[in-house]
Amino acid sequence: MDETEKRLVACFSAVFPELTAEEIGQASAMSVGSWDSVATVTLLSVVEEEFGFGIDVEDPGQFDSFQKFLNYLRGVGTGKQTAEDLV
């Protein structure tokens, strides 16, 4: 697990305190009962706060899994910064 992933796990843990680190790695809006639209917006805000930049997104619903968040973060600075591109 690299530094980016560790920090993202901490963000998910803040929003979904009931999940273990292992579960967070597999987390998605489908698999986590408490993952609703408010949780998505909260996740985006916590991630922006943690990583210090704004996530430019018209549809927050695109960010519906841990993996998509991670892909987005790894794409920052590469020109591929939307979740859609990184699916």
Place this chain on the structure above:
Amino acid sequence: MKLAEALGTLKSMKQREGESFTCFLATGMNPLHLNTFFAAELSLLFPTRRIEVQTGLYGDFLGNLGRLARADADSGIVLMEWADLDPRLGVRSAAAWSASSCTDILSTVRARASQVQQIIGQTCQRMPVVLSTPTLPLPPISFAPGWQASSFEIELKAAVHSVTSHLSQCAQVRVVSSQRIDLVSPLQERFDVESELLTGFPYKLSHASALANLLAHLTRMRAPKKGLITDLDNTLWRGILGEAGIDGISWDLDHHSQMHAFYQRLLGALSAEGVLIAVASKNEQSLVEKAFSRKDLALTTNSIFPMEASWGPKSEAVTRILKTWNVGPDSVVFIDDSALELAEVKASHPDVECIQFPTKDSVAIYNLALHLRDLFGKSAILEEDSIRAESIRRSHVGMIYKEAAKATSTSFLDQVEAEMSFNFSKSPVDPRALELVNKTNQFNLNGKRHTETSWHKYLLGPASFLLVVSYSDKYGPLGKIAVIAGRQQEKTLNIDTWVMSCRAFSRRIEFRCLEELFTKFGVDEIELDYVATDRNSPLREFLGELLIEAPGPGCTISRKALEARSNNFSEPQEMTNG
């Protein structure tokens, strides 16, 4: 506070089992992260209680105000932004802007502001209300360029000002300081347009965090500090008195020491507001007295008591001052320019807040003044505040203690020409009564505290009674110094609140209070909801001598026991650490 930190705080709060504290947050926005920050800040201020923040419906500001008015909450929060007063002042509205719409918007805002004033005016009869007026910038509706304040903008702000001006007169309404929010959250860092469009939450996280912090601190006003002990040389004035002499010390523009006068003015104001001011200085007493005879000093000796000028350790001076004031060290601030002196005092009095005076740093002195205002600030100045210092000064003469030692209850009160008044009125609710309940530690039956709302609810109980005792004698008035509350059940009176200011000790007022209760209610016994606390030993000792045994929960005083003991009570004690 960061959002992740706030979420973590709320997570740990979920395990609390204490009494709940409920707030109703009335706003037209989606409160989203502000709600999270606010609940987290409250949970830090109420470390044992479960925090519940209720909210209304999105976009229904006035409806939510109505819900607040009907809510069963401990406190209300009204968070008002421009779009709540007219949706056309927000970015989500599609309505056209024109000169005529400005006139109409102004008219709408005035009407809504009036409704807000009316509803909050009613709500604050039931619970304290914290009001935040618009913090976000106005959209560019007016024809004027951004650097010019248009009449439209000025009139809009005047409409809101009119509301806050009126409501700030109400004891139960606290308005968020726009100056403070400007300081902690720059205007350009507040509005999150994307978030507003996406979720209806218009704040950037930093602004939400800053605003939530202020709202929480207004919801739970912390007890102000009671006393300030100041050094003299290079603190109250510039220069070393012993070296420069009386004319060599300064606090004026000519000597570039004006900020010492600024500090003096602040101490003078604090003294007038009831804060105890003392001096602890390594100096010759006679020289200090001469220095204080200078007419240009902005702080007179009348504002200072006691004046401790000696060559001994400052920690010992602080000990003597605390004993004279009869207050706890955690209620006191010590200010000195010397880090060494601060450390020496801190080592002996770890609970005293020690602050270094930043001599020659005008900006830091200005900021110190702001910090002191926060530490000593209170919502209102009561009559008792203006007489506190003088009554302590009189008590210190020692006459009262000596006379008390020689006298029995009745004769002592006669000797000092004591006049006590007993007020059993429950309405209107006396704010001083709640202040005493929440500030008193030593003569406190059980340490139980109340919020404004719980106190109101308690007094609404049909069987409940409230006694507020005022006292004055030939040495001057002490004001309202004791509060007793409880319920009558047939031939027994149950008391669950009994507090008395430490300034009123050694006057046997506690005996007269019990006598008054027996007479007023015609009961044979008074049952006390006594609980030992870390600090209520004075009351424990009083009850112990009255009952001839250590008091316990539910202990009972009979009329006969009081009659037997009140005339044979031992020498009054001089209490410390109030």
